[in-house]
Amino acid sequence: MKAVRLHEPVGIPGLRYEDAPDPVPAIGDVLVKVHASGITPTELDWPLWTDQLGHKRDYIVPAHEFSGEVVALAWGTAGLSVGQEVFGLINGYRDGAAAEYIAVEARDVAPKPKTLDHVAAAAIPQAGLTSWQALFDHGHLEAGQTVLILGAGGALGLVAVQLAHPVGANVIGAGRSGVRSHVLEMAADRFVDLEQDRWWDSVGQVDLVYDIIGGDVAARAMSTLKPGGAFVSVVLPPSELRADIRFVNFVREPGRAYLKEIANLVDTGKLRVEVGAVYPLSETQKAFTDQSNRTVRGKVIGARSSCSPDPHRRRFSCIEWVGRIRAPEAWHCARPGQTIELKTPARRPPKPADSAALRTRHHADTRELARLRRTRPRPTDESRAARLQLPAHRQPRRAAAGCACRHAVQLGPQPCERV
Numbered sequence: 236m237k238a239v240r241l242h243e244p245v246g247i248p249g250l251r252y253e254d255a256p257d258p259v260p261a262i263g264d265v266l267v268k269v270h271a272s273g274i275t276p277t278e279l280d281w282p283l284w285t286d287q288l289g290h291k292r293d294y295i296v297p298a299h300e301f302s303g304e305v306v307a308l309a310w311g312t313a314g315l316s317v318g319q320e321v322f323g324l325i326n327g328y329r330d331g332a333a334a335e336y337i338a339v340e341a342r343d344v345a346p347k348p349k350t351l352d353h354v355a356a357a358a359i360p361q362a363g364l365t366s367w368q369a370l371f372d373h374g375h376l377e378a379g380q381t382v383l384i385l386g387a388g389g390a391l392g393l394v395a396v397q398l399a400h401p402v403g404a405n406v407i408g409a410g411r412s413g414v415r416s417h418v419l420e421m422a423a424d425r426f427v428d429l430e431q432d433r434w435w436d437s438v439g440q441v442d443l444v445y446d447i448i449g450g451d452v453a454a455r456a457m458s459t460l461k462p463g464g465a466f467v468s469v470v471l472p473p474s475e476l477r478a479d480i481r482f483v484n485f486v487r488e489p490g491r492a493y494l495k496e497i498a499n500l501v502d503t504g505k506l507r508v509e510v511g512a513v514y515p516l517s518e519t520q521k522a523f524t525d526q527s528n529r530t531v532r533g534k535v536i537g538a539r540s541s542c543s544p545d546p547h548r549r550r551f552s553c554i555e556w557v558g559r560i561r562a563p564e565a566w567h568c569a570r571p572g573q574t575i576e577l578k579t580p581a582r583r584p585p586k587p588a589d590s591a592a593l594r595t596r597h598h599a600d601t602r603e604l605a606r607l608r609r610t611r612p613r614p615t616d617e618s619r620a621a622r623l624q625l626p627a628h629r630q631p632r633r634a635a636a637g638c639a640c641r642h643a644v645q646l647g648p649q650p651c652e653r654v
């Protein structure tokens with residue numbers, strides 16, 4: 236397949252659009268045909284050059300949020316089906332979604348919001364999960380509290396404003412002056428211009444600071460917190476922390492339950508996302524460059540182009556992975572363009588529509604069989620001997636009168652004897 240890979244931690248110039256091995260879904264994974272993937276400006280600097288066990292990775296594939304279609308299910312997956320349209324966030328220590336196919340843990344994938352196409356859906360997971368967890372899981376934001384969102388005009392910030400408002404919080408969005416109207420339009424109660432002198436004096440006292448910027452801005456925001464308040468950061472934390480506040484610095488967790496909630500908010504019109512630009516997968520490097528130069532506002536998405544004249548691309552666009560991969564032995568042959576031979580027996584035949592009637596008939600048959608067994612005549616010794624066609628000397632004979640042997644009938648030439 237084609238993928239965008241970074242072989243050395245050298246940032247944007249190192250990104251290469253190239254042939255890459257087809258992903259092989261492991262236990263619990265689904266294989267997804269990626270239609271669109273979202274990039275985060277700083278992600279190439281994230282410390283992801285080892286896997287979770289500390290083993291060095293030879294390259295990384297960026298873009299961990301995606302929208303696409305399930306094309307195969309590996310062992311141990313439930314709740315998803317082949318052909319389903321899904322979106323999700325891949326664990327950062329695995330290959331990302333700047334590729335034609337990805338293997339991703341099924342639990343990190345959820346049905347795509349019905350009201351969005353793939354491009355818009357790919358813009359949600361990273362911002363949705365990070366801001367949800369920052370505000371509610373770590374910030375414990377409640378109705379009546381005040382939250383200051385630093386960087387409210389960016390991808391994470393705009394989602395945070397929309398999540399915080401409906402719970403009844405007083406939302407203060409902070410950013411550069413250019414995003415003022417936009418942040419207020421997204422239902423922030425107030426906007427603080429971070430380019431103004433001593434902006435922190437105009438904030439007042441807040442219960443929660445959600446920091447998406449870090450550095451000097453974060454350090455200044457510390458003074459706006461009430462004693463006992465919470466400072467939740469998703470970037471490098473300020474060097475000095477107040478002793479009387481709760482401080483949390485975290486990395487977002489993927490998860491289907493969160494994604495379902497977020498998809499529901501989107502489908503009910505409570506959450507909007509903005510796509511700034513869409514690039515073909517082959518131009519992912521340009522997408523990163525434009526985003527870091529700030530020539531694009533809003534989320535940047537890399538999207539799969541449809542069948543291309545390139546024969547390799549066409550093979551992948553037109554030939555899909557096959558069905559559910561049940562047996563571990565089958566995994567190694569799970570490649571696009573191949574037919575997977577299932578090692579386990581084929582599916583059970585579908586149940587007939589009127590299965591209830593069939594069950595009733597089956598029970599009636601069983602009862603009838605039991606009745607016949609009860610009422611049929613018991614075989615006599617003679618009938619049994621006749622059926623077995625025993626020779627005369629082996630014909631059964633009655634025990635002699637007064638015989639005390641345990642058996643009423645003995646087989647054999649000798650008459651029974653007293654014991």
Ligand SMILES: NC(=O)c1ccc[n+]([C@@H]2O[C@H](COP(=O)([O-])OP(=O)(O)OC[C@H]3O[C@@H](n4cnc5c(N)ncnc54)[C@H](OP(=O)(O)O)[C@@H]3O)[C@@H](O)[C@H]2O)c1
Pocket residue numbers: 275276277278361365385386387388389390391392410411414429447448452468469470485486487529
């Ligand atoms: N820990 C986690 O789990 C996690 C997850 C996702 C993202 N992140 C991090 O979160 C950060 C934001 O991500 P994002 O996708 O929301 O990026 P983004 O779309 O670029 O948003 C960042 C926003 O902050 C503003 N900003 C940055 N520096 C500023 C400053 N000094 N003064 C005023 N405004 C400033 C930007 O304005 P301008 O565009 O005008 O500069 C922009 O509006 C990134 O550093 C990313 O690495 C962390």
